[in-house]
Amino acid sequence: MAEHTVTVESTLSVLLEGKRYSTIKDILVTMNPADIAAVFEELETDRLPLLFRLLPKEMAAETFVEMEPDNQEMLIRGFSDSELREVLDELYVDDAVDIVEEMPANVVRRILSQADPQMRKEINEILRYPENSAGSIMTTEYVSLRPEMTVEEAITRIRRTGVDKETIYTCYVTKERNLLGYVTVKDLLLVADDDTTISELMDENVISVTTSTDQEEVAQALSKYNFLALPVVDNEKRMVGIVTFDDAMDVMQEEATEDIEIMGGMTPSEKTYLRSNSFDLFKQRIPWLLLLMVSATFTGMIINHFESALMAQAVLTSFIPMLMGTGGNSGSQSAVTVIRALSLGEIEFSDIFKVIWKEIRAAVLCGVALAVACFGKVMLVDRFLLRNEAVSPIVAAVICIAMAFTVLAAKIIGGSLPLIAKKLKLDPAVMASPFITTIVDSLSLLIYFAVATAILF
């Protein structure tokens, strides 16, 4: 287990101790900004400003973007106005917006006062769009071409303006800001004749999203069409920005994490696990735990109500956890499947009857298989191996019949509730495991006691 590895962090610490700044710089310039940021996060924060100043200008800005908000804030507070301006000049607008969104008001004011007027205007524009919309994650820095340009003119324009653009590889053809089509740099480079015009070359079947499109839909569209970027248009169909594939990837990961957290019965958080302290975890987790604890009152009430039956046939009690567990698991299987299919855009509310019918058929298969297996298990393990004489074949039958019906009810509820949530504009992921389980817990008890009452008493 004892591995002796020399990490970059420890090397840098030693070099910092010895004030070997030029060696540090030589090491840093061989690294990728994302890795530099990760290393910086590991070091003591009071060394950050010094280390940061060792980076070449462009690299400094790229590293800055990759850092955590608290360190970004600390650095900004230490920057002189001209240092701040230098970093801002190198940032893409969408990255600048991401930073501004995380900073306290006085830091935001300082950032906006140091940004050049064009950038300030664009930042303010993007900030106006609602959270999680295409408008809020887009960048306004794209290459636009006019339809009458020749390929040669287009390449000249890209060369002149491209350095500040987030991507030059897909260029958008616009006329009075209306989006007419797109050309790729591949098209431009591979075309034989430099005098071809952009309008001849462009693809007019351009897929765009609007500023209010949900970011999850934008990410799905980028992934579906394998595009490097998607153009964003406003309500008057004028082009206002692009969303690039790297932002779409981040959105996909964020949305999957959010779904998983909600399905696990937590309030989603944007902090990574290691950066969340125990109080953050507490706040994320306690609301659902409290809610579910209180809602368990129903299961308690049901058991109380059937107390006399349970006293008469005490053996029934010991099968409650198995029935509730199987019901809960069956329901959450269906819920999770439907929630994921909704997230990936495979199904929508109108498919609800198709979903319920599919779930009923799957439930019958699962229910029958489980009931048969359960009968065998109860008779073999509980009656013969554990010598529990109270487990008669008729008791086993009660358990198995209750199980089959529980599975059926659980799968119908698990399959339909997420769709209903979606229709009501709630997050379908809320309908996953903990929530479904609580409903199914009560239902499985009611079914169990109903079957028991009908057969045994």
Add this chain to the structure above:
Amino acid sequence: MAEHTVTVESTLSVLLEGKRYSTIKDILVTMNPADIAAVFEELETDRLPLLFRLLPKEMAAETFVEMEPDNQEMLIRGFSDSELREVLDELYVDDAVDIVEEMPANVVRRILSQADPQMRKEINEILRYPENSAGSIMTTEYVSLRPEMTVEEAITRIRRTGVDKETIYTCYVTKERNLLGYVTVKDLLLVADDDTTISELMDENVISVTTSTDQEEVAQALSKYNFLALPVVDNEKRMVGIVTFDDAMDVMQEEATEDIEIMGGMTPSEKTYLRSNSFDLFKQRIPWLLLLMVSATFTGMIINHFESALMAQAVLTSFIPMLMGTGGNSGSQSAVTVIRALSLGEIEFSDIFKVIWKEIRAAVLCGVALAVACFGKVMLVDRFLLRNEAVSPIVAAVICIAMAFTVLAAKIIGGSLPLIAKKLKLDPAVMASPFITTIVDSLSLLIYFAVATAILF
């Protein structure tokens, strides 16, 4: 609810009926291949070959790639040799491999016999790599440049060879197949002097993966560094291919879906929900349901063992579901959080003590809050509102103390089991909700009865 929308599918059906093929073609060429494939999937399969032949060559191949395996197989079986060759000529190698992997042996033989020798060699090479490795998802079609080339020569080379490459925007500089660095087309276009050599321009700090790197790691690296493509090298550090961002996006979605399915207690499946029939769903779901049903024997045994105690204090029974539920939810919250952090590469096994310590502190906060709330709820709701005289303050205390300890145990187990699974090279997602719940169910009962025995009897 009654919406009257004219879908492309219905329009095409009507046009097909009337044999209006040129109109159909005019409609199809305005569409994106991914959308054409989606529309084709909705139509009757016997019309597919006819529709497919209406598409221009390149579009036909792009649409073919987006279709479901069963329809691809049907089309291939209907193709003449020359039609098959035309489609194959337009495919990228990685897409061809994806198709080959889904086809039965006789179709594979036919594909390989019609592919040109170079492509056949490359398909066979990629097929050798293990599933889910970088080698298995890479493409061999990338642009390589030599270090002594000038910018002008490089652009000429890209123009000459680029049409068959999956991406031309990142070019890899190699010497005797060793990867020396990379240049982007942006660098090439924006550089002022056409006589600059590639070795002056290239970035030597190139991040690469090996053929055996797990696809999930590849996707994470692409997302972390915001690269369009990552080079793949073999064990001798020779460059063999690239993985592009669009494949990384697919991998990210697949892996998230797989994690979610496993966490929901299912065997992961590559079929979408609507394409899975009820028997597919049954097969995906029944193994866990059976396993968990059988493992519930333990909870049954524990309850049996304490039957006399439960008979003496029947009120204890009605709180079993609440305790087990809270324990299960607490444990799965921790498990889900840790599993996601593992998936995103935020933590690894060596963080286990950090994780356990964080979980213990969060558990103490949650446990105390729940115990206090539970005491209040039990006294208020169960004793006073529901007038259950058996719920004495001392019984309430037993329930609350048991709850606090259950939460603590659940969070320690939930936080550590996924890490241990990872260390044992099992999928951490297996340790989520259903599995953790089963362990915690037994534990919470043991804690409950231990506390009850100590205080009440």
